[in-house]
Amino acid sequence: MLRGLFRVSGRGAAFRARPSSAKLHLAVGAVCQESAFKYPPTSVPAMPSCNFTPEEYMGMSKERMMEIRRQNCNPMTMKITYYKKPLFIHQGYMQWLWDVDGRRYLDLFAGVATVSVGHCHPKVTAAIEQQLKRLWHTTNIYVYPPLHEYCEKLASYLPDPLKVIYLTNSGSEANDLAMLMARLHTGNYDILTLRGSYHGGSPQTMGLASNAAYKYPIANGLGCTNTMCPDVFRGPWGGRHCRDSPVQTIRECSCSQGHCMANEKYIGQLKETFATSVPNRIAAFFGEPIQGVGGAVQYPKNYLKEAYKLVRERGGLCIADEVQTGFGRTGSHFWGFQGHGVIPDIITMAKGIGNGFPLGAIVTTQEIAASFGKGVHFNTFGGNPVACAVASSVLDAIQEDGTQKNSLDVGTYLLTELAKLRDKYEIIGDVRGKGLQIGVEMVKDKVSREPLSQDAVNGIFEDIKDMGVLIGKGGICGQIFRIQPPMCITKEDADFFLAIFNKSLYNYMERR
């Protein structure tokens, strides 16, 4: 029984915690607090109610789908089927998914951080239906209202001078275009990224990805260089005040107010990369405001501001990849870059922009667009009328539903409660993020911060699914749970997940 027991196994020790507010200063600087978590690990509340009735599933059998998957689908779909017992999804409504057997799940991963306002959101569905009856497709060689209505609307969400929009079909395509634009505009070639980042699966963006799992053994990444990720939990430096999150790391910190040693050290690493690994003039720096696939990794508060300055001194453009952080997900701001007090030269977006409809965009300045305008750029589907109608209704839904505020409120609540679980369980090393972009890093123990084994992570992950909640995984070792739900989830949903997560951790501790 682990309730009330705080186990510290860094050197194999296990002991009872002191009263609830007691702080434990561990040998290498971890500071923990015994849990004030409200659910006994054995209790699992009922799933919050939902007044939507899905259609009865009458389609193909599960066995037949798996046979087709093996024989006719991209083999990667077999490799990455997320669960040991796969999930056969039939229908969705807002934060809920139903499988083919009619079982309901709370979706806290949103088809990889993509369903922004809710599955089959009525407003977005109505907008698609209306546009489908009017005009499915034409291209931007003609002038049609949905494209212009959307570009004007999206531009109104962006600060000057970011007002010129290119529409694409995916995030990879948007990032490809941003790489090309940066190179043409600056006349330089080299592009910098942070380790652990992911910017797409195209041959060009594969060079930006600093995560071996997404690399193929072909010549890639010509002109792409990565630098140390300023990860204040896993990296060599980090403390208790570094990041812009309601939850800080458990590492100790002796910085005086207004000073961040970790930031200085990581900026020092960036300067070393400039001095050793790239030419004096570069084309761009790509950064996610909070890493997505990397596992909600956050940088010290002023890192991006200082990095942008160094990049611009070398002639480079600063590119914010908002594919996961955009459209209000971080709660405090509409765009992730705003939380860092910077204005990029190019912003790329996808995923949440269309609530799951295939669409991407890049936004830049008139000046950069003019450099790119010297050649002809054409994209058959970019700016498709249906896609524009969808994206426009997504922006309206975000406004009408108060989605950004909900991200802030429910996200902050979830983060704060998850931090209590971190303090209770030795295997939760870090809880971080902002709004509904949350990461929970699983470790062998808090002292070593070594990643928890994949078997253990997968076991907990499967258990959470079996109890009715879907979350994601990320990080270079797959050791980070990701919570990036449709932004319509409620506090009641958050409580349900917290109880399930608590139970799955308890089950794991009992099993091991």
Ligand SMILES: Cc1ncc(COP(=O)(O)O)c(C=O)c1O
């Ligand atoms: C931050 C980021 N950028 C770009 C991409 C690529 O987007 P897409 O899969 O739409 O090509 C992803 C996808 O996960 C992403 O997370």
